[in-house]
Amino acid sequence: MASIRGVSAKSFGLKDNKSALPYLLLAPGLVYLAVFFIYPIISLGQMSTKTSSGEIGQYKQSFRFANYVDAFLESKEQFSRSFIYATIATVLALAIAYPLAYAIAFKSGRWKNVLLVLIVAPFFTSFLLRTIAWKQILGEEGPVIKVLRGLHIISPQTTLTATSFAVVTGLAYNFLPFMTLPLYASLERIDPRTLEASGDLYANGFTTFRKVTLPLSMPGVVAGTLLTFIPAAGDYINAAILGSPSNKMLGNVIDARFFKIVDYPTAAALSFTLMAAILILVTVYIRKAGTEELV
Amino acid sequence: MAVDASTSARGDLILKNLTKSYGDFNAVDDLSLVIPKGSFFALLGPSGCGKTTTLRMVAGLEEPTAGSIFVGETEITDMKPYRRPVNTVFQNYALFPHLSIFENIAFGLRRRGISDAEVKSAVDKVLNLVELPQLATRKPNQLSGGQQQRIAVARAIVNRPALLLLDEPLGALDLKLRRQMQIELKWIQTEIGITFVHVTHDQEEAMTMADTIAVMNKGKIEQMGSPEELYDSPKTAFVANFLGQSNLIPGQVSGNDGNNLIVDLFGTKVSVPKARSSAHGVSVLVGIRPEKFRISPEGKNVSGNVLTGGKVSDVSYIGVSTQYQVEMPWGKELMVFEQNDDDEEMLRKGENVTLSWEPIFTFALDGSENAAAGSH
Numbered sequence: 001m002a003s004i005r006g007v008s009a010k011s012f013g014l015k016d017n018k019s020a021l022p023y024l025l026l027a028p029g030l031v032y033l034a035v036f037f038i039y040p041i042i043s044l045g046q047m048s049t050k051t052s053s054g055e056i057g058q059y060k061q062s063f064r065f066a067n068y069v070d071a072f073l074e075s076k077e078q079f080s081r082s083f084i085y086a087t088i089a090t091v092l093a094l095a096i097a098y099p100l101a102y103a104i105a106f107k108s109g110r111w112k113n114v115l116l117v118l119i120v121a122p123f124f125t126s127f128l129l130r131t132i133a134w135k136q137i138l139g140e141e142g143p144v145i146k147v148l149r150g151l152h153i154i155s156p157q158t159t160l161t162a163t164s165f166a167v168v169t170g171l172a173y174n175f176l177p178f179m180t181l182p183l184y185a186s187l188e189r190i191d192p193r194t195l196e197a198s199g200d201l202y203a204n205g206f207t208t209f210r211k212v213t214l215p216l217s218m219p220g221v222v223a224g225t226l227l228t229f230i231p232a233a234g235d236y237i238n239a240a241i242l243g244s245p246s247n248k249m250l251g252n253v254i255d256a257r258f259f260k261i262v263d264y265p266t267a268a269a270l271s272f273t274l275m276a277a278i279l280i281l282v283t284v285y286i287r288k289a290g291t292e293e294l295v
Numbered sequence: 296m297a298v299d300a301s302t303s304a305r306g307d308l309i310l311k312n313l314t315k316s317y318g319d320f321n322a323v324d325d326l327s328l329v330i331p332k333g334s335f336f337a338l339l340g341p342s343g344c345g346k347t348t349t350l351r352m353v354a355g356l357e358e359p360t361a362g363s364i365f366v367g368e369t370e371i372t373d374m375k376p377y378r379r380p381v382n383t384v385f386q387n388y389a390l391f392p393h394l395s396i397f398e399n400i401a402f403g404l405r406r407r408g409i410s411d412a413e414v415k416s417a418v419d420k421v422l423n424l425v426e427l428p429q430l431a432t433r434k435p436n437q438l439s440g441g442q443q444q445r446i447a448v449a450r451a452i453v454n455r456p457a458l459l460l461l462d463e464p465l466g467a468l469d470l471k472l473r474r475q476m477q478i479e480l481k482w483i484q485t486e487i488g489i490t491f492v493h494v495t496h497d498q499e500e501a502m503t504m505a506d507t508i509a510v511m512n513k514g515k516i517e518q519m520g521s522p523e524e525l526y527d528s529p530k531t532a533f534v535a536n537f538l539g540q541s542n543l544i545p546g547q548v549s550g551n552d553g554n555n556l557i558v559d560l561f562g563t564k565v566s567v568p569k570a571r572s573s574a575h576g577v578s579v580l581v582g583i584r585p586e587k588f589r590i591s592p593e594g595k596n597v598s599g600n601v602l603t604g605g606k607v608s609d610v611s612y613i614g615v616s617t618q619y620q621v622e623m624p625w626g627k628e629l630m631v632f633e634q635n636d637d638d639e640e641m642l643r644k645g646e647n648v649t650l651s652w653e654p655i656f657t658f659a660l661d662g663s664e665n666a667a668a669g670s671h
Contacts, residue, residue: 193389196356199376200383201403201454211402215393 048268057262064265071269075253082250082274083281085164086233089171093179093228094221096172101183101220102213106192119180127174131241134170135161138242162244170238178227186220187213222289226282233278250274304380305457306367307332308353308490313362315348322348324514326362330492330507332457335484337493337505341537341669345514346494350460353492354383366457377406382451383460387467388443390435396422396446397431403454421453424483441472448480452487459484461493465500477503498538502526510534512669526584528658530573533669535582535660542588542629543580543666555654561625565600571658578662585630587656590619590648597651605629605648610641617641621648 049067050059072079104115122130138144138160148154160166190213198208236251243249250270257267308330315323323345330336338346351357353364355376363372371379382403390399400418409417422428425445435443444464451459461480465473481504484491495501501508502522509519510533518525518534529535532543546560555566556574558581567581574580591597608628609620612635619631619642631650642648 191387191389193385193387194391196376197383197385197389197391198402199356200354200381201450202377202406203402204375204377207406212391212393216391 044268044271047264048272050265052265057264059265067265067269068273071266072273074266075250075270078248078250078253079273079277081248082233083277085168085171085239085249086229086235088168089175089232090179090225090229092168092172093176094225097176097179097183097224098221101180101187104184105187105190116184119177119184122177128237128241130174131170131237134173135166135241138166138169161242162247164243164247166242167239167247167249170242171232171235174235174238175228175232178231179224182223182227183217183220186217186223190216218289222286226285230278230282234274304366304369304371305332306369307365308458308492309365310349310353311363311365313349313352313364314360315345315352315357316360321514323352323359326514326516328509328516328519330490332367332490333488334506335481335491335493335504337495337501337508338511339495339498339501339508339537340511341496344511346496346511347462349511350383350462350492350494353458354381354460355379356383380457381460382454382456382458383462384447384451384464386463388435388447388464390443390447390450392435394434395431396427396433396435396438399435399446400450400453402450407454417453421449424452424486425449425479440468441476444468444476445479448483452483452489455487456489458490458492461491463495464493465495465497473500474503480504502538508538510537512537528571528573529582530660531668532580532660532664532666535658535669536667537669540585540630541582542585543582543660543664544627544629545662545666546579546581548574548577548579556659558659560602561623563602565602565657566654567657567659568655574659574661576662580660580662580664580666582658582660583629583652583656585618586616586632586634587652588629588631588633588650589652590621590631590633590642590650592642593647593649595649597649599651599653600657602629602650605650607642607644607646607648610644612641619648621650 046061047059049061049063049065051062051064051067052058053060100119104112104119108115125133136142140159140161145154145160148160149156154160194212194216195208198212199205203211234251236249236255239247239249239252240255254267254270254274257263257270308328310326310328313323313326313328314321326345326349338349340346348357352359355371355374359372363370365371366380369380371381391402394402397418400421401414404414404417418431419428422431425448427442427445427449430438430442430446435446438446444467447464448461464480465476468476477500480491480493484504491504493501493504506521507519508522508525510517510525512533518530525534525538529538529541532541535541535543544560546558546565548556549559549564550557551569552566554569556569556572556579558565558567558579560581565581567579572579589597593603602623604624605621607619608622611618614635616632616634619633620628621631622628629650
C-alpha cells in the first residue's frame with residue numbers, strides 16, 4: 001500500500017499541486033486588497049495624526065492623536081445622527097422587506113422570478129439618479145405630498161423634502177434590495193413541510209411564524225440588516241440630496257473636510273472613528289443574534 | 296380551557312364519500328372507509344393513486360372537494376390542522392432544524408400548554424421508547440436517517456393522538472434499515488395502541504406491518520382486507536398484480552362440482568374453489584401465484600390441476616428459489632418460482648415441462664378484468 005501511495009503521489013505530483021492551488025486562487029484577490037484596501041487604510045491612518053505644515057493641503061506627521069478627540073467633539077451631532085438614521089432606516093427596510101420576501105418565497109407561484117427581477121431592477125439605474133428621483137417623488141409637485149395634504153394628514157405648510165423623514169426613507173429605499181435578497185434566500189430555503197409539521201403539532205399560523213419561520217429566517221435577517229445598516233451609516237448622498245443642513249450625517253462631514261475644507265487629518269480621523277464604531281456595533285450585534293447557533 | 300378536539304376526540308376514523316378534485320381530475324374519488332380504532336392500517340397504491348392526498352385531507356393539509364371526515368363522533372372535515380386529534384410523520388421527517396431533538400419532540404406538548412415537568416417526563420419516556428435517550432441535546436442534522444425517522448415518530452406519538460398518519464415514512468431509508476424500522480414501527484404501534492394509518496407504495500412494507508390494507512388505484516379503493524385475504528383472494532387484476540405477482544389465464548366456466556368451478560383453459564379443465572372466485576359470468580381469468588406451481592419434466596406423473604405442453608424459455612437462479620419463464624402452447628408465458636429445497640436437478644432452457652398445482656391455490660377474477668392492470 002505504502003509503495004502504491006508513494007508512486008501515485010510522486011508521479012502525479014498531487015501533493016504539491018494541492019498545497020499551492022489555494023494560494024494561487026487567493027493571489028489575485030489578495031493583491032487587489034493589498035493595493036486598494038490595505039495601502040489606503042495605512043496611509044489614511046498616517047494622515048489622521050498629521051498636523052498642518054502651514055500651507056494649505058500640506059501636512060507633516062506629528063502623531064497628534066488628539067486629532068481624534070477634536071474631530072469627534074466637533075461633529076458628534078452628525079455622528080450620532082448617522083447611527084440614528086441608519087438604525088431607523090434599517091428597521092423600516094426590514095419591516096417592508098420581510099413581508100415582501102415572505103410573499104415571494106411562499107406565495108408568488110409562477111411570478112417568483114419576475115418579482116425577483118423587479119427587486120433587483122433599481123440597480124439598473126445609478127444610486128444618485130434614484131435618490132434624485134426620490135426627491136421628485138417627495139417634492140412639492142410630487143404625488144406623495146398631494147395625497148397626504150388632500151387627506152389632511154399633514155398641514156399645507158408642511159414639506160417632506162429637506163427633512164429627516166426624507167433622508168431616512170431615502171436610505172430605506174436605496175438599501176431595500178440588500179435587505180430583501182438575503183431574507184428571500186433564507187426564507188426560500190425553509191422546507192414547507194416543517195411549516196406543515198408545526199401546524200400538525202398544534203401551532204396556529206402566528207405561533208408557526210414565531211417558533212419556526214422567524215428563527216429559521218434569522219440568518220437572512222442578520223445578513224440583511226448588516227448589508228443595510230453598514231452602508232446606510234456611512235452614506236452621505238441621501239443626506240446631501242434629500243436633507244437640509246440640519247440633517248447632515250457623518251459622511252457629509254467627511255466629504256466636506258476632504259474636498260471642501262481640505263482638512264485631511266480630521267477627515268481621516270473621522271473615517272477611522274466611523275469604521276471602528278460600525279465594527280464594534282456589528283460585532284456586538286452578531287454576538288447578540290447568535291448566528292453560530294443558527295443553521 | 297375550552298374542550299379541544301385535539302385531545303378529546305377518540306374512536307374510529309370514518310371517511311364518507313371523500314373527494315378531492317383538481318380541475319376535472321379526481322385525485323380521490325368518492326372514497327368511503329372505516330378504519331377501526333387501534334388498528335394498523337395501510338393505504339397501498341402506486342404513485343398518483345390518491346393515497347397521500349387522502350392522508351393530507353385527514354391531517355387537514357388539503358381541503359376535500361366533497362365528503363366528510365370523522366374521528367368517532369366528532370366531525371373534523373373543516374377543522375384547522377392544529378385542532379385535529381391527528382399527528383403526522385412526514386416523508387423526509389420535516390424535523391425543525393433550529394431546535395434540539397428534545398425541543399422537537401416537546402413542540403406539540405408546549406403548544407398545548409403542558410407544564411415543563413410533564414413535558415420533560417413525557418419526552419424522556421418517548422425517547423426511551425425509540426431507544427435514543429442519548430440524543431436529546433443534538434440537532435436534527437447531526438442524526439442519521441434512521442435516527443431522524445425515529446425522532447419524527449417520537450415527535451408525533453408523544454402527543455398521544457387518536458390517529459397517527461405516516462406518509463411514506465421509510466421511503467428515504469436503505470433496504471436493511473427499512474426492514475428493521477418496519478418491525479420497530481409495528482412494535483411501537485402494539486405498545487401504545489394508537490391507530491396508525493400508513494401510506495406506502497411498497498407492498499411488502501404494507502404486508503409486514505398492517506392488520507388491514509386498502510389497495511388504492513385511481514382515487515378509489517380496489518380492495519380492502521387483511522394481507523392474507525388480499526394475497527390469496529384478490530378480487531381484481533390490479534390487486535392480483537400489484538400485491539405480489541400473478542399468472543392470469545383467460546378461460547371459460549364449463550360446469551361445477553359442488554365447491555369448485557370447472558374452468559376450461561385452452562382445452563384443459565382445471566378446478567377453482569367457488570369461495571375464491573369473484574367472476575360474474577362464464578368468462579373468467581384464472582389466477583395462480585408463481586410460487587404455487589410445481590414444475591416437472593414432461594411425462595412425470597403429477598396430481599391436482601395440470602397444464603401440459605410448457606417449454607422453459609428462461610431460467611434465473613436467485614438463491615432461495617429459481618424463477619422459470621414457461622411458454623405455454625397458447626403463446627403466453629407463465630412465471631414459476633421453485634424453492635431450492637430439494638435435490639431435484641434444475642431444469643434447463645428449452646426443456647419441455649408440465650405445470651401442476653393444488654386446486655385450493657387457484658383464484659378466479661371476472662373475465663372483463665384487464666390481465667395486465669397493476670403489473671410492475
